[in-house]
Amino acid sequence: MKKIFTFIKDFLIERIIFLCGILAIIFVFLIFLFLLNQGISFFGAYSLWDFLGGKFWYPASDPPQFGILSLVIGSLFVTIQAALISIPLGVMTALFIAEIAPPVIKDILKSVVELLAAIPSVVIGFIGMITLVPLVRKLFNIPTGLSSFSGALMLAFMAMPTIVSISEDAIRSVPWSYKEGAIALGATRWQTMYRIILPASLPGIMGAVMLGMGRVIGETMAVMMITGNAAHIPSSVFDPVRTMTATIAAEMGETVKGSTHYHSLFAIGLVLFIITFIINFIADTFMRKTRR
Amino acid sequence: MVVKIQVNNLNCWFKNTQVIKSLFLSILEHEILGIIGPANSGKTTFLRCLNRLNDLNPHFKSKGEILKDGRNINTIKLETLRQEIGMVFAMPISLPMSIYDNITYGAKQHGIKNKKELSGIVEESLVKASLWDEVKGRLDQPALQLSGGQQQRLCIARTLAVQPEVILFDEPCSGLDPISTAKVEETMINLKDKYTIVLVTNNVKQAARVSSRIAFFLMGELVEIDTANDIFVKPSDRRTEDYITGRFG
Amino acid sequence: MSPRITQKIAFSLLFLVSLVVFIPVLFIIGILVSKGAAALTWEFIFSMPKDGMRGGGILPAIVGTLLIVLCSISIALPVGILAAVYLNEYAKDNLLTRIIQLSIVNLAGVPSIIYGLFGLAFFVIMLNLGVSVIAGALTLAIMELPSIITTTRNSLNNVPASFREVSLSLGVSRWQTIRRVVLPNALPGIMTGAILSIARIAGETAPILFTAAAFYVPHLPHSLSEQVMALPYHLYVISTQIPNMPEKITYGTALILVLLVLILSFTVIILRIFFRKRYKW
Numbered sequence A: 001m002k003k004i005f006t007f008i009k010d011f012l013i014e015r016i017i018f019l020c021g022i023l024a025i026i027f028v029f030l031i032f033l034f035l036l037n038q039g040i041s042f043f044g045a046y047s048l049w050d051f052l053g054g055k056f057w058y059p060a061s062d063p064p065q066f067g068i069l070s071l072v073i074g075s076l077f078v079t080i081q082a083a084l085i086s087i088p089l090g091v092m093t094a095l096f097i098a099e100i101a102p103p104v105i106k107d108i109l110k111s112v113v114e115l116l117a118a119i120p121s122v123v124i125g126f127i128g129m130i131t132l133v134p135l136v137r138k139l140f141n142i143p144t145g146l147s148s149f150s151g152a153l154m155l156a157f158m159a160m161p162t163i164v165s166i167s168e169d170a171i172r173s174v175p176w177s178y179k180e181g182a183i184a185l186g187a188t189r190w191q192t193m194y195r196i197i198l199p200a201s202l203p204g205i206m207g208a209v210m211l212g213m214g215r216v217i218g219e220t221m222a223v224m225m226i227t228g229n230a231a232h233i234p235s236s237v238f239d240p241v242r243t244m245t246a247t248i249a250a251e252m253g254e255t256v257k258g259s260t261h262y263h264s265l266f267a268i269g270l271v272l273f274i275i276t277f278i279i280n281f282i283a284d285t286f287m288r289k290t291r292r
Numbered sequence B: 001m002v003v004k005i006q007v008n009n010l011n012c013w014f015k016n017t018q019v020i021k022s023l024f025l026s027i028l029e030h031e032i033l034g035i036i037g038p039a040n041s042g043k044t045t046f047l048r049c050l051n052r053l054n055d056l057n058p059h060f061k062s063k064g065e066i067l068k069d070g071r072n073i074n075t076i077k078l079e080t081l082r083q084e085i086g087m088v089f090a091m092p093i094s095l096p097m098s099i100y101d102n103i104t105y106g107a108k109q110h111g112i113k114n115k116k117e118l119s120g121i122v123e124e125s126l127v128k129a130s131l132w133d134e135v136k137g138r139l140d141q142p143a144l145q146l147s148g149g150q151q152q153r154l155c156i157a158r159t160l161a162v163q164p165e166v167i168l169f170d171e172p173c174s175g176l177d178p179i180s181t182a183k184v185e186e187t188m189i190n191l192k193d194k195y196t197i198v199l200v201t202n203n204v205k206q207a208a209r210v211s212s213r214i215a216f217f218l219m220g221e222l223v224e225i226d227t228a229n230d231i232f233v234k235p236s237d238r239r240t241e242d243y244i245t246g247r248f249g
Numbered sequence C: 001m002s003p004r005i006t007q008k009i010a011f012s013l014l015f016l017v018s019l020v021v022f023i024p025v026l027f028i029i030g031i032l033v034s035k036g037a038a039a040l041t042w043e044f045i046f047s048m049p050k051d052g053m054r055g056g057g058i059l060p061a062i063v064g065t066l067l068i069v070l071c072s073i074s075i076a077l078p079v080g081i082l083a084a085v086y087l088n089e090y091a092k093d094n095l096l097t098r099i100i101q102l103s104i105v106n107l108a109g110v111p112s113i114i115y116g117l118f119g120l121a122f123f124v125i126m127l128n129l130g131v132s133v134i135a136g137a138l139t140l141a142i143m144e145l146p147s148i149i150t151t152t153r154n155s156l157n158n159v160p161a162s163f164r165e166v167s168l169s170l171g172v173s174r175w176q177t178i179r180r181v182v183l184p185n186a187l188p189g190i191m192t193g194a195i196l197s198i199a200r201i202a203g204e205t206a207p208i209l210f211t212a213a214a215f216y217v218p219h220l221p222h223s224l225s226e227q228v229m230a231l232p233y234h235l236y237v238i239s240t241q242i243p244n245m246p247e248k249i250t251y252g253t254a255l256i257l258v259l260l261v262l263i264l265s266f267t268v269i270i271l272r273i274f275f276r277k278r279y280k281w
């Protein structure tokens, strides 16, 4: 009797375990479904082409305009700048930590990187707003420091933990024999690093960079606090921009549930979801390559 | 003599490599069957077929039948089969808990909750495993504090605690010093009356000391099986003789 | 230039670059501590806001954040652990498993604001939970699922296979083996992973923006179906939406938020050291 009871209990719990196991699939699917569902209501009221190709985001004017071109460009513009800053800095730091730093310094640097990862983005946004923004304004003598450039600096900094720690893993996983071979041939440590180690760990580093960029393009609070939020196509890095994330965050609170404006924000979410899905997929492909 | 386990035409593969080839073998009740043979000849794989532990490996495949008391083991509920056919591994693996909990672990899972009954099982199993006198005062201490030889006897006691009928020993002394080895061997001989024992060992002398019959495995095949006396005095196969006299392996 | 000199220059350059990453972190911590420390009084932590939040304390925001975070971890932890158990102990190497893994990677990469949108559409509106602690907690729970699954899986994987074999060989069922042997031995890793996710979600703003956070609530929360103030959102509000905010209060709020996160992270580090000493096999 007792045995039958345990048997049933085991059976039930194993069903539950399976359910939890596939929950990740269910949620990814649900998220996509909800964005799609809400987004599609929007495209009933507004044309897809005007949405994707329109330059003007004037949700409150009459008639309203929901062109996200400037928002997409805003997001990409900030992300590309952040990438240009963070990739070289991040990879160099990873190289330093993985290959050069003595153990004590390595431990300190790694803890600092972890510390940085732990600071909430709203705090970084707040500090950036108070210190970085005025600094950029003065240094470059521009009317406002709230610009894509300030945002990119901040985001590059925030992407650092991802890029550094994952690149470092990739660099460290280069087999010893590679390095030994080069050193036996008389190469200096530095020559070994950039001729052997860096190329060998490139897939992993690319994965790290893609993950970092995924973070950057999805970052919301710090961006909203620093980039100035002007929905127009920037002509210089010192122009303010408005990203997709900031638009959703700033406007959702003011919309009427079920209105076209409300649905338009879900449509932006859908675009953002697809972009990050692609970025993460590429990142994962690179990471898989290194694991083999 | 009663046949406890009958193996008919057993073949095993890992991925596409065949590691046991058409094996026929009977294990008799209350005997100690020694299995000897060089490394990688399939001894461990054979033992793990008997309690279906190989099934954990997704690359493992097998064909043929194994009967326990005349019943195909695939028709016996897995938990029951493994409770009835216990196993002692090559390395002593104590679970990271107290001595007492290590021994009651299996029994508790089989539904014994009564404290008195459990204590009785602990004492009885430890006595049978010749460990009681050494640990009776410190049953609540972590099992990992025991010496290697003591831990191996603890593993034996843990197996005994679930009241098996057959015990499989897979090179149980390979990591032990001579004194501990002697104790474990003595334990096995004492267990013979109550249990059926299969002992895999890489130590030919140990097989000779302990076993009633000895099987010689080579590259997945059973070369020869005979009483301990006969196999040493007049092995019928050249390869057995070579192995026993230490000419290879 | 000789290779030796090139190497010297290269190494120095790499060192300088690392400092560029290193110094701003210290700068942030430094400025928070120097300007926020003055605000850290019992009154600030344990009293209600006053004068349109320009005075008084931030108790409701602290309580709100703790409430949301505790709720969400108590939802995400059991589910995440069981999911990891499935992947590590039951799943075969097949298409379904690969799809699950891909989903986890993607869930980890979904921007936090999208979780906010999803939470709004699913929990707040469709399940009719309203803007509430529970809606925010559920949203955050999904968000932290990937990291809990990943860390739990790693610690399950670190439990020696021989423990499982011993248990199974005694005739103990698969689930009981997991329950009695595998999970207890993986517990340290699971705990540290859990605390780390708590630290992470305590600072999240975007997912609770439309699901749980309120601009201002004049009392402490009475139930899980209420909106609450939350530290990160409060910091956003007082630093961008309210003119003439006393500096002390914004810095103090930021410092408390960072302290909360750091204390949790340090707990993890200490736990890790403690367990590394105790558990070796």
Ligand SMILES: Nc1ncnc2c1ncn2[C@@H]1O[C@H](COP(=O)(O)OP(=O)(O)O)[C@@H](O)[C@H]1O
Pocket: B014, B019, B037, B038, B039, B040, B041, B042, B043, B044, B045, B046, B057, B059
């Ligand atoms: N888990 C496994 N995966 C793949 N091959 C295995 C595995 N276990 C054992 N083998 C192979 O099966 C053969 C027999 O091994 P084993 O039964 O361990 O031999 P023995 O115990 O006699 O040393 C060996 O060639 C070994 O490489």
Ligand SMILES: [Mg+2]
Pocket: B043, B044, B045
């Ligand atoms: Mg073996």
